[in-house]
Amino acid sequence: MKIVVVSGTYREGRKSHGVAVCLNRELLSLGYTTELVDLKAYNLPVLEYIYAKHPAPTEAMHKLHSIFDSADAFILVTPEYNGAPAASLKNSLDYFRKEYYRKVMGICTVSSGALGGMRAATSLQQMVLWYGGVPVSQMLTVPKVQNHFDEEGNLSDSEFKPNIDKFLESFLWLSDAVTVKRNS
Template structure:
């Protein structure tokens, strides 16, 4: 159906976000989507020195990342909240590119160990994504007390999320379809 770049926002050793990411990957695949699983820890991304387009000889891991970003119909960043913001790993992963994101939607998933589900990180990430040309859908998907939602193997423990995620992904699909049709007609620039 669609190609979705799922972007993991944490590189911590004992990260909860990988559980969220694998669950979201499963939900997207159940709907027939192809998922590009972008994990900055696996890609071993260096700190940004210059944007991809400015590199004379980009490393293979960045070539691979760029291809996933270009091929995607939409982006699903999964961000933790660190100090009321998104993570440096998320920002570093996103900032290698710009034009590659244009005119494709994003849908933000945020999480925290506290009761607010990373909503501050989601709000900050929404500003960043908008500036980068990938507008975020109006809904976000915050997950509060993430450590109680999944077991150590990433299995969902709180079934209310299976019901809630449907509406979120329905909206994301609507935007991916609408924006893909418009891109096929041509873009403003």
């Protein structure tokens, strides 16, 4: 099973990228095959054509398609900006659709405030249904990210670790089951 961890914001000085790095590292330490996709590195333009109908897809679009297509499950990591997921995440995801079909999509939202991006999390969970993915009921919301993670994505507060473990356990349980079914 291949898991793709998507880091969703382009913002300079972003803190949520460290959370994506941390989740990717945790999955690797559990023995899973993963790929960390930093959307900032792909820098897709605001959508004019979806990938499947694009008259001249760029190298970045081809590459992202290929990575998403090869995934069995996704973890989407995004900050909450004005009560919603980062526009860069939504824009990049909107290029594709069949690449997500019947694949589990776990959600992790990040904020510097107390609510951990809960509003972004619930709307992203709904969005997963539009993409044809399988949402995980357990989400990971990271409040006060600056208190829990350092710049390199290391967990600086060990008391937060059970939240990560609980999220990954739910995500992996469903991903394993759906992947077996999809491949049968």
